[in-house]
Amino acid sequence: MFVLDSHCDTPSQIYRLRDIGVRNAHGQVDFPKMKDGGVDGAFFALYVPSAFGPEKATSYAMELLAGVCDTLARNRDKAVLVTNASEAYEAKSKGLLSVFLGLENGSAIQKSIPLLRLFYRLGIRYMTLTHSGHNEICDSCAPAAARWGGLSPFGREVVAEMNRLGMLIDVSHISDESFYDVLECSEKPVVATHSCCRALAHHRRNMTDEMIRALAAKGGIIQINFYPVFLDDTFASRLEASGIEARGEAVEVDFINDPADPAKRAAWYAVEDELAALDRPSYKRIADHIDHVVSLAGVEHVGLGSDFDGIAVTPSGMENVSCFHKILEELDRRGYSDNDIEKIAGGNFLRLL
Numbered sequence: 001m002f003v004l005d006s007h008c009d010t011p012s013q014i015y016r017l018r019d020i021g022v023r024n025a026h027g028q029v030d031f032p033k034m035k036d037g038g039v040d041g042a043f044f045a046l047y048v049p050s051a052f053g054p055e056k057a058t059s060y061a062m063e064l065l066a067g068v069c070d071t072l073a074r075n076r077d078k079a080v081l082v083t084n085a086s087e088a089y090e091a092k093s094k095g096l097l098s099v100f101l102g103l104e105n106g107s108a109i110q111k112s113i114p115l116l117r118l119f120y121r122l123g124i125r126y127m128t129l130t131h132s133g134h135n136e137i138c139d140s141c142a143p144a145a146a147r148w149g150g151l152s153p154f155g156r157e158v159v160a161e162m163n164r165l166g167m168l169i170d171v172s173h174i175s176d177e178s179f180y181d182v183l184e185c186s187e188k189p190v191v192a193t194h195s196c197c198r199a200l201a202h203h204r205r206n207m208t209d210e211m212i213r214a215l216a217a218k219g220g221i222i223q224i225n226f227y228p229v230f231l232d233d234t235f236a237s238r239l240e241a242s243g244i245e246a247r248g249e250a251v252e253v254d255f256i257n258d259p260a261d262p263a264k265r266a267a268w269y270a271v272e273d274e275l276a277a278l279d280r281p282s283y284k285r286i287a288d289h290i291d292h293v294v295s296l297a298g299v300e301h302v303g304l305g306s307d308f309d310g311i312a313v314t315p316s317g318m319e320n321v322s323c324f325h326k327i328l329e330e331l332d333r334r335g336y337s338d339n340d341i342e343k344i345a346g347g348n349f350l351r352l353l
Contacts (some may be wrong), residue, residue, distance in 0.1 A: 001086060003324065004346030005042040006223040006303060007102065007172075007194035009310030011064040012047050014071055016259040021075040022039040026269050028320040029076045030306040034062060037324035040346070041088050041098030043193065044068055047310060048105040049136070050133030050140070051186055060116065061108040065101070072099060083123055085246035102170065102193065106138075111154055113161050125353060126193060129178070138178035148175035151185065159185045165168040168353065171195075171215075172205075172225075172305075177210055189219030189352055195303035196230040197222075197292045203230050209296055216297035221348050224289045225307030228315050231289065232281040240315070244274050245315045248312065275313035283318035287330045290344060299340045303349045324345065 010020060010029045020030040020128070027033075046064040048057045072081055076184065079097040082088045088098040101123045106128070109115040119127070130140045134147035137155040155204040159182060162169050169190040171179050182190055192215065198206035201337035205225075207215070212222055229236045239245060255261075286304075294303040308314075308321055316324060331341050 001347040002085075002350060003328070004041045004303070004304050004349055005308070005321065005324065006191070006349050007045050007104075007225075007305035007310075008042050008163045008308040008321070009047050009104070010308070011040070011068050011332075014067040015064055016256060017214075020071060021078060026272060028311075028314070030321075031097060033320050033322040034289050036322035037320075037323055038328075039097075039324050040092050041082065042101060042321075043100040043102045043252055043256055043305075044129070045102040045157055045310070046108070046124075048103075048108045048131070049133070050107065050131045052106065052107065053341045054107065054110040058110060059109040059156050060095060061103060061119075066086075068101070068160075069100065077220070081123060083125055085353055089349065097125065099308040099320045102126045102128065104128040104170075104173075105135070107131075107135040109158070110309055111136045116161055116167075117165065117328060120165045120167050120293075123168065123329065125166070126170045126191065128170040128172055128193065129158070129174050129182070131173050133323060134276060138181070139175040140173055140178075143176045144172075146175065148178075150175065150181035155181075156185050162186075163188050176208070176211065177208075180214070183218055184216070189221070190215065191220055191352060192222045192305075194225040194307045195222055196225050200281045200289055200292055201229070201231055201233050201236065203236065206230055208232055211294055212296050218302040218353070221301050221303055221352055222293055222348065223303040224286055224293070226283075226286060226306040226308065226314060226318055227282050228285075229332075230316065235281050238278060239275075242278060244271065244276070244278070245312070247271075248275075252312075256290065259327045272312055275321070280316040282315065283315040283323065283326055284330055285315060285319065287334060289336070290331065299336075299343055300348055303344055303346065 010068040023032040046061045091098045132142040138151045170193045172192045172195045196206045255264045
């Protein structure tokens with residue numbers, strides 16, 4: 001069995017000076033914790049904020065990529081960059097962790113198919129088409145008003161080229177209209193690398209039953225996100241009422257702008273501790289979302305995409321990647337066969353890759 005996390009934002013934390021080669025008290029992902037959790041590999045997503053202009057988006061993605069490469073160079077005895085399933089299985093046979101690369105937010109390719117091809121050559125194996133804002137490719141689910149009404153004309157070119165390259169199209173974060181346009185245009189299966197079920201939690205980032213069925217009908221997969229807001233409506237209301245996230249935004253920005261300052265780092269850690277003290281849903285809620293997908297589309301169309309290091313609060317019992325094994329144990333308790341657990345743990349995603 002190969003256990004894969006299809007989405008974590010660890011490159012952003014490397015950029016904030018976290019050394020993931022050693023165990024970190026506050027970090028959600030580092031190599032020792034991956035080993036503890038039985039995680040064999042993870043997609044490190046190069047997350048580009050939607051607020052960045054085209055040139056900044058590209059340069060920032062490259063900085064994140066450089067940070068990952070430098071980290072792997074320092075930890076050759078622990079992890080290796082891989083680009084396909086066979087390389088990942090080979091790495092596991094050697095006792096090494098696999099690091100795959102994804103690009104989160106296609107704004108980093110600006111309006112350039114050659115830039116898309118360059119990112120593929122650099123190892124990127126999926127691209128999340130957009131994030132919290134519209135870009136040149138498609139509409140995001142976040143803004144109230146649409147820009148394109150789905151995919152842009154350039155976005156249709158992007159989908160075709162990603163199909164040709166063999167780069168997975170990630171539909172997490174995009175609008176419902178963009179999602180259906182992608183399914184119509186793509187000749188290959190697509191993936192939601194870190195999304196949940198709207199039937200169980202009504203956030204617009206989540207996917208409706210109709211979307212999940214349509215994704216699966218074309219051979220695609222939804223990878224369940226661990227963010228409690230996407231897992232549980234009650235917690236979403238509780239978090240909003242607490243005001244902690246709103247108060248913590250400025251603290252996080254200060255930390256991002258000066259990560260070497262111990263006081264700013266400590267202030268952000270204090271916000272994380274305050275969030276962790278909230279009454280959070282159990283990690284078993286992740287299994288509820290898996291159950292729902294299985295009931296709609298079958299066990300071949302679901303997996304795990306934690307969003308670790310991109311979420312400031314986690315489910316209770318799933319505080320970091322060292323806890324990853326618990327969700328597989330929960331699936332076993334719910335009666336999933338070993339073969340089914342192997343598919344959910346990573347087999348489905350690696351098949352698609």
